[in-house]
Amino acid sequence: MEVIYRILNVTLAILFGCGGVIGLFYLANYGINALPKPWDRHFLPWAYIAPAMVILSTYLIVPTIQTIYLSFFDERSENFVGLNNYIFAFTNQAMLVAFRNNLLWLILVTGISVSLGLIIAVLVDKVSYESIVKSLIFLPMAISSVGASVIWKFIYAYKPVEDDQIGLLNAIVVNLGFEPIGWLVERSVNNFALIAIMIWLYTGFCTIILSSAVKGIPEDVIEAAKIDGANSWQILWRITIPMIRSTILVVSTMMIILVLKVFDIVFVMTGGNQGTEVIASRMIKEIFNFRNFGRGNAIAVILLLLIVPIMISNIRQFRAQEKIRE
CATH class of the missing domain: 1.10.3720.10 (MetI-like)
Structure with missing residues (x-):
């Protein structure tokens, strides 16, 4: 039963993952085509790189900023200690x-x-x-x-x-x-x-x-x-x-x-x-x-x-x- 559950999870992850990417592509394409010219040409690159930028910000930029911020606090991240660390x-x-x-x-x-x-x-x-x-x-x-x-x-x-x-x-x-x-x-x-x-x-x-x-x-x-x-x-x-x-x-x-x-x-x-x-x-x-x-x-x-x-x-x-x- 556990093996079947894992296979089902993997299958759903692949379907929703691939389906989500394909859906995102068509949604971005539809939105760009709906814009009046020449705005469609200007927004086209941003429509496709926006999801990657969001993911990059969520998993890379935000943690980096948080790490820098916490480096100025004590061992429990409660009190500001300046450059002591x-x-x-x-x-x-x-x-x-x-x-x-x-x-x-x-x-x-x-x-x-x-x-x-x-x-x-x-x-x-x-x-x-x-x-x-x-x-x-x-x-x-x-x-x-x-x-x-x-x-x-x-x-x-x-x-x-x-x-x-x-x-x-x-x-x-x-x-x-x-x-x-x-x-x-x-x-x-x-x-x-x-x-x-x-x-x-x-x-x-x-x-x-x-x-x-x-x-x-x-x-x-x-x-x-x-x-x-x-x-x-x-x-x-x-x-x-x-x-x-x-x-x-x-x-x-x-x-x-x-x-x-x-x-x-x-x-x-x-x-x-x-x-x-x-x-x-x-x-x-x-x-x-x-x-x-x-x-x-x-x-x-x-x-x-x-x-x-x-x-x-x-x-x-x-x-x-x-x-x-x-």
Whole structure:
């Protein structure tokens, strides 16, 4: 009976959802056609984007304004405390560790993922097994961050010296004659261990995007450089990178946005403990663990302010690419 009830709910949702969209389209079209000219032409775009704008305002703009408003109140959102929550965010030791870790993530994940993606894209360009290599490298993108974290948790698994190691990495370390390492508890390596997961996940993404850009370089330019005596290294630095610079910047900004929002890997692997806190995980702790909504909202606003300039830069890069294509 429960299965039938669920199927009925799904069916009704599809019917009313699709029917509602179709009905909205015909209603907007009928209303625009009823208007006198030239008003119909002026109102036509607004009639179709109005529903999207309403939904965007309801689920994005209004919550954003509310978050900014609540960031100036205390833990129960009752008393106005001014900038106290922001002062806490930039002076608290745990927050400073989170900022430091996020900076480390930004430098290593963005730098290594984009660099590896570019190197692989250039190396496998026009070889017979290119599609196989790119498929294998892109394969981790099919796994969610949580799923990848669970996989790597087994790889990083640690047991005392006298026990058999069930973690792949520690099994290799022990077989080489060294003592096992607590990859997720040793403060000297745990952040790098988490960063490696994100690099593994997104290098394939960078490779695919940059590979498309590399293939867009005119073949006669490469041939002319080879005739002039340029070697592969010179072609890479003097031709390939300058000609796909806009794509590299777009991919880099996208990676920066993803890194600034990283949460699930840290949450699954360490819970933000042992010095692995990042901004997003600290925000979740303040709101759900400590029930301090003022501080949590302030951290969310700081995260938003860090991401917005990068998003604007990304949009400008997309527009610049579109102008070049035109």
